[in-house]
Amino acid sequence: MVLQVAGLQTYFFTFGGARVVKAVDDVSFTLREGETLGLVGESGSGKTTTCLSIVGLLPGAGRIVGGRVLFEGEDLTRKSQRELRRIRGRRIAVILQDPMASLNPLFTIFRQVAEPAFFHQHLRGRSLRDRVQGLLRAVRIPSPEWRMREYPHQMSGGMRQRIVGAIALAGGPKLVIADEPTTNLDVTIQAQYLDLLKDIQRETGVALIFVTHNLGIVAKMCDRVAVMYAGKIVEQAPVRQLFDAPKHPYTRALLGSMPKLGNKEPLYSIRGQPPNPADLPGGCAFHPRCPEVMSRCMTEEPPEFRPGDGSVARCWLLNDVLSRS
Amino acid sequence: MSSPVLEVRSLTKHFPVRGRLFGGPATSVKAVDGVDLTIGAGETLGLIGESGCGKTTTSKLILRQETPTSGTIRFEGRDIASLQGADLMAYRRAVQVVFQDPFSSLSPRMRVRDIVAEPLEIHTDLPREGVDERVREVLALVGLPPDVAPLFPHEFSGGQRQRIAIARALATHTRLIVLDEPVSALDVSVRAQIINQLEGLQRSLGVSYLFIGHDLATVAHISQRIAVMYLGKIVETAESDALCAQPMHPYTKALFAAALPSHPDEQPHERAITGEVPSALALPSGCRFHPRCPSAMPVCSQVEPVLRRRDNGGEVACHLYE
Amino acid sequence: MATVPADTRFPTRRSATGRVRAMVKATREAPLIAVVILGGLILAALLADVLAPYDPTLPVKGAEMFVPPFWMEGGSLATPLGTDFQGRDILSRLLYGARVSLLVGLMGTLVAGGIGTALGILAGYVGGWVDQVIMRVTDAWLALPAIVFAIFLAAMVGPSMWNIIVILGAVYWTRYARVIRGEVLTLRERDFVKLAEIAGASRLRVIRKHILPNVMNTATVLASLTVGVVIIAEASLSFLGVGVPPPQPAWGLMLSEARPTLMAGQWWLTVFPGACILLIVLATQLFGDWLRVRLDPQLRNL
Numbered sequence: 001m002v003l004q005v006a007g008l009q010t011y012f013f014t015f016g017g018a019r020v021v022k023a024v025d026d027v028s029f030t031l032r033e034g035e036t037l038g039l040v041g042e043s044g045s046g047k048t049t050t051c052l053s054i055v056g057l058l059p060g061a062g063r064i065v066g067g068r069v070l071f072e073g074e075d076l077t078r079k080s081q082r083e084l085r086r087i088r089g090r091r092i093a094v095i096l097q098d099p100m101a102s103l104n105p106l107f108t109i110f111r112q113v114a115e116p117a118f119f120h121q122h123l124r125g126r127s128l129r130d131r132v133q134g135l136l137r138a139v140r141i142p143s144p145e146w147r148m149r150e151y152p153h154q155m156s157g158g159m160r161q162r163i164v165g166a167i168a169l170a171g172g173p174k175l176v177i178a179d180e181p182t183t184n185l186d187v188t189i190q191a192q193y194l195d196l197l198k199d200i201q202r203e204t205g206v207a208l209i210f211v212t213h214n215l216g217i218v219a220k221m222c223d224r225v226a227v228m229y230a231g232k233i234v235e236q237a238p239v240r241q242l243f244d245a246p247k248h249p250y251t252r253a254l255l256g257s258m259p260k261l262g263n264k265e266p267l268y269s270i271r272g273q274p275p276n277p278a279d280l281p282g283g284c285a286f287h288p289r290c291p292e293v294m295s296r297c298m299t300e301e302p303p304e305f306r307p308g309d310g311s312v313a314r315c316w317l318l319n320d321v322l323s324r325s
Numbered sequence: 326m327s328s329p330v331l332e333v334r335s336l337t338k339h340f341p342v343r344g345r346l347f348g349g350p351a352t353s354v355k356a357v358d359g360v361d362l363t364i365g366a367g368e369t370l371g372l373i374g375e376s377g378c379g380k381t382t383t384s385k386l387i388l389r390q391e392t393p394t395s396g397t398i399r400f401e402g403r404d405i406a407s408l409q410g411a412d413l414m415a416y417r418r419a420v421q422v423v424f425q426d427p428f429s430s431l432s433p434r435m436r437v438r439d440i441v442a443e444p445l446e447i448h449t450d451l452p453r454e455g456v457d458e459r460v461r462e463v464l465a466l467v468g469l470p471p472d473v474a475p476l477f478p479h480e481f482s483g484g485q486r487q488r489i490a491i492a493r494a495l496a497t498h499t500r501l502i503v504l505d506e507p508v509s510a511l512d513v514s515v516r517a518q519i520i521n522q523l524e525g526l527q528r529s530l531g532v533s534y535l536f537i538g539h540d541l542a543t544v545a546h547i548s549q550r551i552a553v554m555y556l557g558k559i560v561e562t563a564e565s566d567a568l569c570a571q572p573m574h575p576y577t578k579a580l581f582a583a584a585l586p587s588h589p590d591e592q593p594h595e596r597a598i599t600g601e602v603p604s605a606l607a608l609p610s611g612c613r614f615h616p617r618c619p620s621a622m623p624v625c626s627q628v629e630p631v632l633r634r635r636d637n638g639g640e641v642a643c644h645l646y647e
Numbered sequence: 648m649a650t651v652p653a654d655t656r657f658p659t660r661r662s663a664t665g666r667v668r669a670m671v672k673a674t675r676e677a678p679l680i681a682v683v684i685l686g687g688l689i690l691a692a693l694l695a696d697v698l699a700p701y702d703p704t705l706p707v708k709g710a711e712m713f714v715p716p717f718w719m720e721g722g723s724l725a726t727p728l729g730t731d732f733q734g735r736d737i738l739s740r741l742l743y744g745a746r747v748s749l750l751v752g753l754m755g756t757l758v759a760g761g762i763g764t765a766l767g768i769l770a771g772y773v774g775g776w777v778d779q780v781i782m783r784v785t786d787a788w789l790a791l792p793a794i795v796f797a798i799f800l801a802a803m804v805g806p807s808m809w810n811i812i813v814i815l816g817a818v819y820w821t822r823y824a825r826v827i828r829g830e831v832l833t834l835r836e837r838d839f840v841k842l843a844e845i846a847g848a849s850r851l852r853v854i855r856k857h858i859l860p861n862v863m864n865t866a867t868v869l870a871s872l873t874v875g876v877v878i879i880a881e882a883s884l885s886f887l888g889v890g891v892p893p894p895q896p897a898w899g900l901m902l903s904e905a906r907p908t909l910m911a912g913q914w915w916l917t918v919f920p921g922a923c924i925l926l927i928v929l930a931t932q933l934f935g936d937w938l939r940v941r942l943d944p945q946l947r948n949l
Contacts, residue, residue, distance in 0.1 A: 042513055043512055156601055157376075159601075186376050186539070186602070187539055187540075187541070187580060187583045187584065188579055188580065188583040188598055189375075189601060190583065192583075192598075192599065214585065215513075216542075216584075216586060217585055219586045219589045219591070220586055239589045240589055253514060254513060254514060256517075257514060257517035258513075259543045259546040261541060261542050261581075262545070263546070264565075264566075267520055267521055268517060269520075269521050270517070273483075273485070273514070273515055274514065388845050390845065417846060417847030418847065422842065424841075424842070426838060429837050429839060430842060431839055432839040432840075432843075432856070435857075435860070443843065443846060443848065444846045447847050447848050447852070
């Protein structure tokens with residue numbers, strides 16, 4: 001078990017504490033070696049905040065107020081920033097959406113890819129150069145020997161994102177968190193990049209959390225999926241179960257609203273828009289948009305139900321069929 | 326097909342790039358190089374391609390934000406390059422655009438009513454009540470209640486703002502709307518709303534769309550016909566269903582192979598193609614796609630293929646089919 | 648909670664009470680000192696006729712010259728802040744002087760702002776040679792030292808309140824032009840401006856409806872920061888004798904007239920007008936600073 005998140009609660013305190021935004025509210029999931037978890041959600045769902053909470057990179061107003069994050073048995077919420085700095089980059093790596101934000105325009109590729117290996121694994125000289133070239137080759141950058149002397153602005157978006165991947169892998173991490181890394185990439189470049197990630201995962205056994213709003217990426221990449229809405233995981237299941245038998249109306253709606261090649265039927269559209277995390281509706285946060293809403297949903301938040309096929313969902317619809325988990 | 330609303334022939338746009346300071350030839354970026362397009366009344370033509378393919382430049386040329394280096398664009402039979410004065414205004418009245426970013430498409434200091442009314446105020450002499458009436462009509466068409474009219478854009482969500490932008494585009498009984506990635510910046514659960522809305526509006530109003538996008542599934546859903554662009558050229562056009570059933574050009578096939586599955590068990594038949602789109606300043610010889618093409622033949626690096634009509638009604642520019 | 652809303656949740660116009668509440672809340676956040684000072688001075692200027700005990704241009708009957716403020720020996724409450732070398736009441740002169748400073752300050756800023764914003768928009772939006780010409784003129788103008796230029800102009804056209812206003816406007820428009828032009832250059836590339844152009848809007852329409860409203864924030868902040876500068880410029884002109892002509896009282900003029908007396912010990916002739924100038928500039932700067940932060944688009948919920 002590489003990662004165990006239990007009951008994570010991250011709140012944002014603004015206006016001098018007068019306003020509390022429950023960005024992440026009771027989120028739990030686990031992740032094994034070599035496994036890919038898809039964290040699916042739209043804006044305001046809390047998926048990015050969850051990731052930032054795991055690595056301890058929350059912005060000033062945010063605080064973890066409850067729950068635990070066990071990484072290889074150690075509770076990251078109890079660690080100091082100093083200890084977390086030793087873990088970040090070495091054992092946990094993060095890949096963000098915009099490669100230009102992750103790459104320093106003033107340093108060569110070599111310098112940036114070498115940094116984690118330099119600091120965490122204390123490689124120097126020849127072995128450091130070899131390691132960097134090896135990493136660049138692993139992410140399929142052609143001619144790494146002289147590419148590594150270049151600067152980020154001389155490379156295309158797809159290549160930059162791969163270099164960010166190389167930096168992420170340089171420290172030899174056990175867990176990689178990728179937050180929408182392909183959003184800005186062209187379709188064919190995205191496909192190459194995702195294939196690359198999959199290959200690397202197969203070779204190194206790294207665990208991967210893939211944050212995305214795109215269920216197509218989930219279908220391609222993930223073993224298990226957690227769907228987030230308004231700070232909570234509303235459904236969690238193995239990927240096949242999620243696509244074949246979605247339990248939560250939000251999941252069903254997301255699946256239904258995906259256009260499918262060759263199918264011209266009107267798309268299933270969810271009315272309304274994702275909620276503002278600072279101003280959540282009462283009861284189940286999804287109820288104003290839910291096509292199957294019941295009166296109970298408006299006042300009581302549903303607990304987790306386990307229908308028995310490995311999935312977990314927070315929905316009162318499951319209450320009639322099962323007893324509480 | 327009844328006479329087409331938009332007919333583009335051999336459209337070319339070259340952007341000159343000055344040569345280097347100490348010699349070296351002046352080159353140009355051939356952003357759009359000999360493009361032919363047709364859009365019928367009440368029809369959607371999907372334009373799909375990756376970065377650098379020229380779809381944005383094509384839309385700018387159609388909207389007369391740029392002037393073509395050569396080629397013609399005919400709207401309802403008339404060459405738009407020669408339009409002036411009242412004719413040009415009539416063109417602007419009939420052809421509108423919706424952009425990708427809902428957060429910068431609406432003037433932040435104008436009320437919704439004024440935003441939607443602007444085309445009416447520019448092109449018609451309608452009195453105030455007439456304009457208000459039409460604004461209400463058009464807001465209703467996109468599913469917004471009339472009482473949103475006095476509000477400002479920042480009070481709305483992304484999806485709602487796009488609807489306002491669509492309402493504005495429809496205000497003057499537009500006949501062609503260029504939609505430049507209209508849903509790419511929206512949340513997934515909102516995209517379907519907007520797509521459905523657009524399709525519904527086309528059915529009831531008979532307006533034509535040029536839908537520019539990068540997501541095959543979305544483009545295929547809303548379009549009756551699709552044109553695939555690569556490095557300034559159209560490599561294939563076909564009916565949407567025909568294209569999805571049997572893509573012909575290797576690049577189109579690559580796009581399909583790269584498309585994301587809609588189910589975990591649905592794996593692509595082919596591996597994604599390698600390499601990246603080459604720089605428009607250093608175009609490959611012959612067929613522009615040949616360096617990345619898995620089916621490249623010797624002739625491909627020498628002779629540029631021409632767009633030819635196929636039996637199924639589509640067109641392909643590829644030596645494999647000649 | 649009653650039934651689920653029929654469709655999505657749409658924003659609605661705030662009720663009248665909601666809007667009033669928002670306005671009150673906004674005023675509560677305003678910088679208190681600045682508002683109090685400005686408010687006080689504006690009142691003083693407006694009500695000078697009522698508040699001033701004497702005519703500021705005539706000597707006070709029965710009073711002597713150089714009467715000190717009332718809390719000092721020899722002072723009297725009849726002339727609370729003392730009298731000047733002609734026996735005129737200082738307090739009355741200060742109150743009427745406020746008029747000049749405020750009027751010239753505000754109007755001069757408006758003229759400067761008007762010219763500068765207009766030229767900035769023209770340069771930024773129309774571009775091309777218009778831009779080049781305007782920018783070169785701006786550069787040339789900026790090369791001239793402002794006060795010297797103002798003095799030169801004042802000496803040429805002769806002093807009068809309105810002349811001074813126009814002169815100050817003509818001297819200080821350049822900072823507007825530069826800043827507004829920069830803002831317009833960014834605005835021009837925004838989608839909504841392009842959309843208006845594609846819709847067929849004339850250039851004038853685009854400027855009127857899309858560019859101008861969106862530069863107003865910057866223009867307002869610039870204005871509030873320029874007011875202080877203009878007031879000091881006016882005071883300087885008056886000090887040098889080319890400002891608003893006597894006997895109309897102006898703080899700068901009072902300073903100038905008081906120069907010979909400073910060493911002789913009649914400090915109140917210098918300190919009070921000087922303090923007034925200081926207060927008004929301080930207040931406008933504080934207010935302008937607050938406005939700038941308040942209207943900063945990054946903090947705005949666009």
